Amino acid sequence: MQILRQRRQIQNQIQIQGWAPPGFSFAGDRLIRLGKLNDPEYVRQRKIFDDQFEDSEGFDVDWDSFDYKFFAMKLEWAGDLDENLNNTELRTLLIETAIKEHNDEYAS
Numbered sequence: 001m002q003i004l005r006q007r008r009q010i011q012n013q014i015q016i017q018g019w020a021p022p023g024f025s026f027a028g029d030r031l032i033r034l035g036k037l038n039d040p041e042y043v044r045q046r047k048i049f050d051d052q053f054e055d056s057e058g059f060d061v062d063w064d065s066f067d068y069k070f071f072a073m074k075l076e077w078a079g080d081l082d083e084n085l086n087n088t089e090l091r092t093l094l095i096e097t098a099i100k101e102h103n104d105e106y107a108s
Contacts, residue, residue, distance in 0.1 A: 025069045035068040042068050 024031050035042030049070045052061045058072050085093065 027063070027069060030064075032066070033068050035070075046070065 020026055020031060023034055025034055026032070033042075035046065037043065045066050045068055049061065049066060053070075053072060061072070
């Protein structure tokens with residue numbers, strides 16, 4: 001009970017200040033954690049989220065049951081994001097650019 005009260009107090013203070021501390025984000029008025037793949041609880045909740053999202057095509061996800069921020073968008077859903085490239089070509093270009101920049105930065 002004490003922990004929940006402290007969590008609410010921290011959330012209220014953060015909302016008043018208008019910022020989220022590192023590792024957290026707002027989802028509406030809720031302060032939620034940003035997940036990491038090495039966190040077993042994040043992985044567990046991510047699997048539940050993925051199952052709910054896939055089963056309902058994103059229409060029936062119990063967002064309040066998650067403590068982490070999950071993104072609900074697939075690039076394939078968007079219309080073409082570029083007049084000259086379709087989504088697959090654009091995604092490939094972005095991936096190749098990111099790999100090239102990483103290799104240039106780390107001299108790989």
